[in-house]
Amino acid sequence: MANHVSSLKRARQTEKRTAVNRANRSRVRTSLRSLREALTKGDAKAAQEQYRETVSTLDKSVQKGVFHKNTVSRYKARLNARVKALATA
Template identity: 70%
Template sequence: MANHYSALKRARQTETRTARNRANTSRMRTQLRALRTAIAGGDAAQVKTEFSGTVSLLDKAVQKGVLHKNTASRYKARLSARVKAKTSK
């Protein structure tokens, strides 16, 4: 355990930031899972709705520092291709 005041403060800040990052990561992964489930089985309207929500959450994750912008871009490109293949049938 930290002994100095500044180290105690940094430990508190780390706990807060870790909790925030974990919540944002969890929210993002849940949304990705929902989209992949919709692509696997759902109808085209549900897939489009889930896709727009997922893209929004990925962009927010980039803003909050959870994801790198290139990683989010790669996710969006791959998911977009899967959505397009599903909705064009």
């Protein structure tokens, strides 16, 4: 455990930051899970609506530094392809 005042402060800051990052990551995972469930159910309208919410959540996660922008771009592209495939089917 830290002994110096500055290292104690850093430990406190790290705990707070970790909690924020964990909450943001959890929010993204929940949104992705909801979208994947909508896709497996086969409801195109619900999947489209959930896709919009998921994209918003993913974009916010990039701003907050949870994910890299290229990772999110890849997620969005793959999810959009699945939503489109469901809509045309």
